[in-house]
Amino acid sequence: MSDSQKKPLAFHIDKRLDGTMARAGRIETPHGVIETPAFVAVGTKATVRALTPDMLRDIGLQAIISNTYHLFMQPGDNKMKSMGGLHAVMGWHGPTMTDSGGFQVFSLGAGYGKNVSKVLKDAPAVPLLKDKEDEEAGKPKLVEIDYDGAAFKDPFSGVIHYFTPERSIEMQHNIGADIIFAFDECTSPSEPRAYQREALDRTHRWAKRSLDFHKSKPNAGFQALFGIVQGGRHEDLRKESAEAIGSMDFDGFGIGGSFDKDDLHTAVKWVNGILPEGKPRHLLGIGEPEDMFEGVENGCDTFDCVVPTRLGRHGTLYTKRGKIHIGNAKFTDDLGPIDEGCSCYTCRNYTRAYVSHLHRSHEILGPMLSSLHNMHFLVSLVKKMREAILDGTFLEFKKDFLSTYLS
């Protein structure tokens, strides 16, 4: 096999779960295997906040996803390349991914300065449109989107940087992750259908351009490119996107954009019913336990989310009985572990009272121990989903876990 034909990634399905779309598999990358389903840690600026690679490896984390936009801004994609690439600078020698910067089209654009999440809870469509008008009148955006790409304004220097699909892929080649993503437009859930329609065409054009550019470079031999399905909360757009993106020669797929909390599973099912079965599917930015159960059951293989580290830094910790605010007064005398029966470093060595004290006194170890616990919780949870698929008990596991967790 010549270099140009060499595959940067292989995906094997070990087991499918009857009656569902769930599967357990293995993604083979140049830096190792990801056993799926798997939770991927978000390491935006080439660091998983407050956690070292050793800590991450010890809890069984398999892969880290970094961000092209943020690494371009600082320290620069060329600098990343000259420093030896993502794996070398981070000291993480396992599989890696980079997001294309498409999410920042949303978070720094339509979502800039607003209280809008990509996952909508109890979302009525009408008030959102009103909010949109109010917001548009006031705050400036940091992103302007056009046919070819998106112009990002550096919030500190005011300098404008123009991202095109080709530029995003070039930067991701410089950064050097094992799996990279096509440049897409992540739309705000508050955008009307007409806008979602328009943005979807743009995302599809950009996907093709990302793919063409990628395939023209030798990096295609050792970096895998995933295309991203969009379409918001609309069934026809989601299906159309899955058809369009799924028919292109990507190594795998990302499912992005905004969802309704209540029927995330439906949206995922529409898409995964169409995407080719033999390629991995990554559900972008989704990471709450209940959402990942739905994602796995409906055919997603990998997930990433900021939630374990962000919540950890902010003092919200996962337990089998739901989330707790460790800084609350009621925990200051609690000599139990964060989560009864948890085997993580934090729970093996420290009490709720101590972790509470660390947060209340703003000690850096508080966010560290909390992020570690949360990451262990989610990584282990998805790993258990994998085991439950392999031994055929996934649906029971899901029921048991959620009945306690959501009570």
Place this chain on the structure above:
RNA sequence: GCGCCGAUCGGAUAGCGGCUAUUCCAGGAGACUGUAAAUCUCCCGCCCACUGGGCAUCGGGGGUUCGAGUCCCUCUCGGCGCA
């Protein structure tokens, strides 16, 4: 003893005649889903028929004024200076 400063919500502060007394910290609670996030929001004198309203309040007392945390007098306490 004399003189000069100062005393504001648990702590630190703003306020220099005009309506609901500022901000920070501490305290209480909440939010967070491809990270502009070690961030952000709300509460923090008392009471109620709590999308509002009532009553207090700026060391104590008295005064000037339509109106005083703000001006005057006095007392108490603290700091500094002089004896």
